[in-house]
Amino acid sequence: MLNLLNKSKSILIPALRNTTVRSTHDAVKEATPLVEVAAPTPPLILPQNWSQYEPVNRSLARQVWIENIDAIPERKLGLIELHPDVFATQPRVDVIQENVEWQRKYRYVSFAHTKTRAEVRGGGRKPWPQKGMGRARHGSIRSPLFRGGGVAHGPRSPTTHFYMLPFFKRVMGLTATLSVKLAQDDLHIIDSVDVPTRDPEFFKELIKERNWGPSVLIVDKDDIFPENICYATDALGYVNLMPSYGLNIYSMLKHDTLVLTVNAVKHIEERLLYQMNRTDATAKGGKFKLDQV
Structure with missing residues (x-):
């Protein structure tokens, strides 16, 4: 008789427990309104993939x-x-x-530009004879030695500084x-x-x-x-x-x-x-x- 009661208890109690839990769960489910699940938040830390160049x-x-x-x-x-x-x-x-x-x-690029004695306008003839006047010999009044003449070793454009x-x-x-x-x-x-x-x-x-x-x-x-x-x-x-x-x-x-x-x-x-x-x-x-x- 005791064995029969123990077997019946072991069979009935789990069944009763399952029915009780199921009924309670159904009641809570019916009483609780549906709530939308929020989208997953982005990760707080975004680690970089440095597998090839891992820092020391x-x-x-x-x-x-x-x-x-x-x-x-x-x-x-x-x-x-x-x-x-x-x-x-x-x-x-x-x-x-x-x-x-x-x-x-x-x-x-520098655009500073000066003219040489060959580019200055005028000065085609010899200013005075080569000899006989006691003056220094010159061939053109557009020489860098004369005022208004060309510039020797001046800047020539365009000059790059690359x-x-x-x-x-x-x-x-x-x-x-x-x-x-x-x-x-x-x-x-x-x-x-x-x-x-x-x-x-x-x-x-x-x-x-x-x-x-x-x-x-x-x-x-x-x-x-x-x-x-x-x-x-x-x-x-x-x-x-x-x-x-x-x-x-x-x-x-x-x-x-x-x-x-x-x-x-x-x-x-x-x-x-x-x-x-x-x-x-x-x-x-x-x-x-x-x-x-």
Whole structure:
């Protein structure tokens, strides 16, 4: 009899427990309204894939907030890690200065021009006889010795001031300038360059709200920007757009605030890390050639 009761208890109690739980669950389900599940939030930290160019000291990696640009109020979208070999290098001010002078002079052409004695008008005949007058011998009054004559060894236009810095000094200048911009809190990273309107007032309020500098340089990976941001910045002379392959030291220093997209950061890191770790560094360090790429 006891065995029968134990067996019946073991059979009936689980069944009773299951029915009770099911009925309670159904009641709660009927009483609770349906709630929409929110979309998953973006990751707080976006680590970079540096498998090929892993930094020696990972603790030096910088983390920067990713900001939005689709609205004037600032909103943090996540964190992104920056490679220390690109954004945390030695701030070589001397290398930055050499790059600035190089950029200013390689596009400068002097048009100062003077005429030689052959180009000055007049002076075709001999001013006086060679001998017999007790005067020094001369063949033309347009000689550099005469007033109104030609100029000896004067400037001749066009004169170019083009020269090339060593290749890796140019690479070092880019990394040093990016590191200085980040250290001075003048580097901001945004998710994209899509703005909701083409009104220039939107960018004015955005710069004022974000406390960006008087002049802003926005860099994206592609050289074709969306239509809205082109119209919005066209009327603002202090806001310029630039693709990442054209990023240079002179433009970064000319603008107070540097704004990079996430894609631009990845492209800049990829290109600079490749140049700093390339195997044919000896060939790139040679004398500059016009067909050098």
